[in-house]
Amino acid sequence: MKLVAIYIPRQVLTHIFGENHNGQTINLGGKYIYTLEEDSNKKAYLKERKENPKFIENFWLNNIPLISAIVGENGTGKTTILNSLRDSYSFCKFIYETGNSEEYLINDDAEINEIIYYSSFFNINSSDSENGNFRDLSKYQMMIDDTEYENLDLTTLLELHNSENLKRWIKFIELKNLSGLLEKMALPTFEKIKIKIHTIHIDHHDTSYRFRPFFEELKIRIKKERTQREQAELDRLNLTKREEIRESKATKRIKLELEIISRVILKTQNILENSGNKYLEEGYIKNDYSEESKEFLNQPNTKEAFYWFLENSYIKLSENSKEIYFPVNEIKNLIETLLSSLPEAKDIENWTEFETNFQQALEIIKAYENFLLAFKQNFTYDKKVLISFSPAKNLSSGEKGLYDLFSVLNDLNYRIENNIHKNYSIFNKREEVTDNLLILLDEADLGFHPEWKKKYVNIIQQIIPFIFKKKSIQIIITTHDPLTLSDFPNNNIVYLLKNDNRTEVLDYDSKYRPTKTFGANISDLLAESFFVNDGLIGDFAKEKIEKTIEWINNNIESKIRNTDTFSKELEYHKRVISIIDEPIIKIKLSEMISELEDDNDFQKQILNDEIKFLTKKRDYLK
Structure with a gap:
């Protein structure tokens, strides 16, 4: 089932279509061309349905029934039309064609589809523009989600957001059988990734009472172990002078190892804190061990002491309920994966960050995600950033734009498949998702090199279905680029013309409507389809x-x-x-x-x- 037309009733978008405007039927290129009108009671009805002479069945690739474009001058309302698919614009009527394109359905909402909105702009949308089937992947919303709404300075927020972006890029690049498509796009990959371990500041209000002394003792043990191990290393190297010690990298690996252990411990406790106060009295230690028990104190180092605590602690809600344990294997795996990825001491410049190769970074990402997911069922899915990632090379804005587009879609699919899509942003999502996706790409080709703009429509047809396997995918784009538009049949394009400070939707039979797009000359497209007046030079x-x-x-x-x-x-x-x-x-x-x-x-x-x-x-x- 595909969305083929949108009807905007009269006098509801006066800031776009002018005062007392008539109803607007916006056709997207289905098998038929629809015209809706309203009766005296403002009830919309189908006035006319005629065959679209330029419609071609199965024209697009890979289970994509329809791709449409919206073009026009700035301020004509392209994004507003995309917004008409959101809940706050429920006054619209939506016309769908079924699988055989002979039947049609007029609906009051867009709930038939899962709607995904992507924009590289920093648009700030209000919360009422989201609903149960709408997912906002705009730059602003992604940054808010990535930083867990923390009250941080802009530089730190951007650093964390860029780190989450890189994680998404790496996971996207590693998709099975994707390499051929990446080569076609000529996108760069990364040989080195910088990993940074962040500290987490937490309160102690909601940690189980019996667990708190162990967490405090682990902090003390970390400090003692660091002092002992650093002194032992200096003695081994016979370093005694202050200058030699300052310039030596010998102790940086020790500091980095212990920071990793310490901060994973803090992250674990933070998950307890974010789980709320439901486990305050319900935390237990086997055999009534305490932080002073020899079994705990005799552990050889902090890491083993932490592992011992995890293996001997549990949650029990009532006398007859099942015991809830920490995800010990996933916590251990995260720590061991991080430690095994550390370079030699001579290659460590900072005791909170280090460089890895691409494969090591991917293993860390997977271990970290498994760590987070393992807590989801009995504790909480905590997104406070523990590990951030940054590429060891700079990318152009176009390269970043392509990676952003496909990687956020891939990340959304991962979240849906793992049933964490409801927590994707601050808004509530419906429990189940449909197999019909409507993807809105709002000038997603902005900043692309012309060579990539030529490939843009072809590439999204191949990669988006590759990400969302077994889904029916419809795509609507907005664009200002003639190279992008030259891949669209003319009847799949919505033309918006600015006329006396009001927007006009050009019908198929309008004398002002451009007639040539698919495979057309770029100069003609600029002059006609984008309404460029007074020549085609600056x-x-x-x-x-x-x-x-x-x-x-x-x-x-x-x-x-x-x-x-x-x-x-x-x-x-x-x-x-x-x-x-x-x-x-x-x-x-x-x-x-x-x-x-x-x-x-x-x-x-x-x-x-x-x-x-x-x-x-x-x-x-x-």
């Missing part, structure tokens, strides 16, 4: 050329010239002509300006340069 270049033309014409017509300035002005305008790269304009202006001189050397030079350019181009084609 206004600055256009103004410079027009001033040169004006100067030439004035001096051709004038019998009197200022001899003091004429030579300088002539040389200036000849230089302007020489840098123009449109050959017809360039040659014509060189011909015109040569009329002001006794010779035509400048015109000859321009013609010779053009001949050289064309000869070089011909030789290249050979």
